[in-house]
Amino acid sequence: MWELARGQISAFGEAKPLASWAEDPRCAVNREALRTRLALGWLPEDAITRQRHDKPVLEHTFQERTLTLRGWADQSxxxxxxxxxxxxxxxxxxEEALLKGADGPDFTMYITxxxxxxxxxxxxxxxxxxCSTTTIRRRLTQGWDPEQAIVEEPQNRSTLGTGIPHRAYGLSMGLEDWARHTQIPVGTLRxxxxxxxxxxxxxxxALGWSPQSEPAAVHDLITITADQLLPGDRVLGITxxxxxAPVxxxxRPPADQRPQPGVPTSLPSAQALPRLARPSSAAGLRR
Structure with missing residues (x-):
């Protein structure tokens, strides 16, 4: 039972079980309301004495980050x-409530x-x-590298980047900013x-990008088995x-952008420039 798991509740220099605190004259709510308050993380003194409509701001700490319950809802x-x-x-x-994640398969797929x-x-x-879980998922569907999708702050692009600026096509930005602007992983650019x-x-x-390029297509994020892989699929995680069997x-790119079987694919080259092969660690796994 919850009371046994909780044990003795200490408040006002005393320690006694939930049922006893609910009957204490200082308790402003019934036993069930007191139990709920304590489960939500209220300080025992507040849980016992605060009137029903007098609610404190609830904060929870997870892995050294402290947010209100609503803040954690937005983040997760x-x-x-x-x-x-x-x-x-x-x-x-x-912690159990948070790590269970949002309902639906979109947030339970594995990412490496x-x-x-x-x-x-x-x-x-x-x-x-x-950034929030929702933002990470949206970035992944837009083709972002998983690590960049996780760590990049959702700030105005003009304020991003503190590294050495690189100039191209009349713009000057740090390499991380160029990676986000072009949606080419920074490791591939470097x-x-x-x-x-x-x-x-x-x-x-040479990598096929120019300011006149078509906007990046929104891909599908799906979970499949190995025998369901199609040409053009990029593996983001395996569990x-x-x-x-591994999942x-x-x-997955849109159907009209998948490589056709038997048709060789290559990166466009810049005049006499050598053809560039993307490193496997940056480009991900492809079938």
């Missing part, structure tokens, strides 16, 4: 009332970044995440420039949890 993509009910009605701890593989909903509350000693504009041209999270 979990609806506020869902998060609240998991704690108040179903007796979950805050920084040498780790875990559900998207867990990346959203990871200390390295500088490899192209360093490996062939190219200026940024030539590297972008074997709960399945006898892959992939970003």
């Amino acid at each position: 993509g979990i609806k506020y009332h869902t998060l609240y009910n998991r704690i108040a009605k179903f007796g979950m701890t805050f 970044a920084f040498g780790e593989t875990k559900p998207l909903c867990h990346w959203g509350v990871d200390p390295r995440a500088n 490899y192209a420039m360093d490996q062939h000693e190219l200026p940024l504009e030539s590297a972008l041209h 074997t949890e709960g399945s006898p 892959l999270t992939v970003r």
Whole structure:
């Protein structure tokens, strides 16, 4: 039972079980309301004495980050009332309620970044995440590299980047900003420039990007098995949890942009520039 798991509740220099505190003359609410308040993280003294409509701001700390319950709902993509009910009605701890993630398959697919593989909903509350779970998922569907999608702060592009500026097509930005602007992983840009000693504009041209390029297509994020892979799929994460065979999270391009079987594909080259091969670590796994 919840009371046994909670044990003795200490307040006002005393320690006694929930039932005794509910009968204490200082208690302003009934036993069930007191239980709910304590489950939500209220300080015992506040939970006992505050009137029903006098609610403090609730804050919860997870992995050294402290937010209000509503702030965690925004960060995690979990609806506020869902998060609240998991704690108040179903007796979950805050960590259990948070790590269960948002309802629906969009937030449970596995993503690999920084040498780790875990559900998207867990990346959203990871200390390295500088944006919400919803933003990370949207970025992944737009073709962002997983690590960049997690750590990039959602700020105005003109204020981003503190590294050495690189000039191309009349613009000057740091390489991280160029990666976000072009939606080409920063590792791919750096490899192209360093490996062939190219200026940024030539590297972008050789990789097939120009200011007149069509807007990046929105891809589908799906979970499949290995035998369901199609040409053009990019693997973002692999897990074997709960399945006898590996389950892959992939970003799948629209049907009209998939490579055709038997048709060789190559990167466009810039005049006499050597053809650039993207490093596997930056470009991801492709079938």
